[in-house]
Amino acid sequence: MADSTRFDRGSRSAGATARSGKDSGVLVIGLGRFGSSIASTLDGLGQDVLAVERSPELVAQWSGRVPLVEADATNPEALDQLGARDFPVAVVGVGSYLEASVLITGNLVDLGTPQIWAKAISNEHARILQRIGAHHVVLPEADAGARVAHLVSGKMLDYIEVEDGFTIVKMRPPRETQGFTIAQTKIRERYGVTVVGVKSPGQDFVYAEPDTRISPDDLLVVSGHADLLERFAARP
Structure with a gap:
């Protein structure tokens, strides 16, 4: 193993994951706030994950918490040594340093990684990646800003834009729907959105059926185009 690559033996599966060769798992490069959140969440979910970080300080901070290796991922030889080509999914969490982000992403492309997710800090950065x-290119701050803007502008309690404007939201039911069934409200016909499910207080989530009745205290999960959902959520 080259000097630029050091496995954290204290992590429960770092060495085994990197050398498994079983074509599974997620490689997370960069343990800043974005990368560390992804790595720790995946590890907590029981997923095979290996984090790569070049900073000794961050390696020390995360040692024993997630499977990790200290390496410079801008060096293609280091990536090859830690078995990066065996991972079907890689996340490039290095966003603040444009050159490093581009070099690491390019190295993963050269390795033939099937799925590369990369963090960008601007639209220009995203286009380069x-x-x-x-x-897949993620702009965490822009995405979070857009999400919060939607949440503070109406009755939406959660907002997830999936792709091309298609969005899923959690919201309080407009007054005109309360006490009526899904069929009676004609929400899809009138507003062009679909009630996916209903969560009543103290009850399990249920998928919406035509005879599902909406109560004032319910939470609705609704899907559709963002503009149409904004219109529906704006109802009193």
Whole structure:
């Protein structure tokens, strides 16, 4: 193993994951706030994950908490040594340093990684990552800002934009729907959105059926185009 690559033996599966060769798991590069959140969440869910970080300080901070290796991922030889080509999914959490982000993403493209998720800090950064081969580009601050804007503007309690404007929201039911069944409200016909499910206080979530009755204290999970959902959520 080269000097630039050091496995954290204290992590419960770092070495085994990197050398498994079983074509499974997620490689997370960069243990800043974005990368560390992804790595720790995946590890907590029982997923095979290996974090890669070049900073000794961050390696020390996360040692024993997630499977990790200290390495410089801008060096293609280091990535090859830690078995990066065996991971079907890689997340590039290095966003603040444009050159490093581009080099790491390019290295993963050269390795033939099937799915590359990369963090970007601007639209220009995102375009560069897409052009060199990143399959999914995430702009965490912009996405979070847009999400909060939707939440503070109406009765929406949660907001997830999936793709091309298609969105899923959690919201309080408008007054005109309360006490009526899904069929009676004609929500889809009138507003172009679909009630996916209903969560009543103290009850399990249920998928919406035509005879599902909406109560004032219910929470609705609704899908549709963002503009149509905004219109529906704006109802008193």
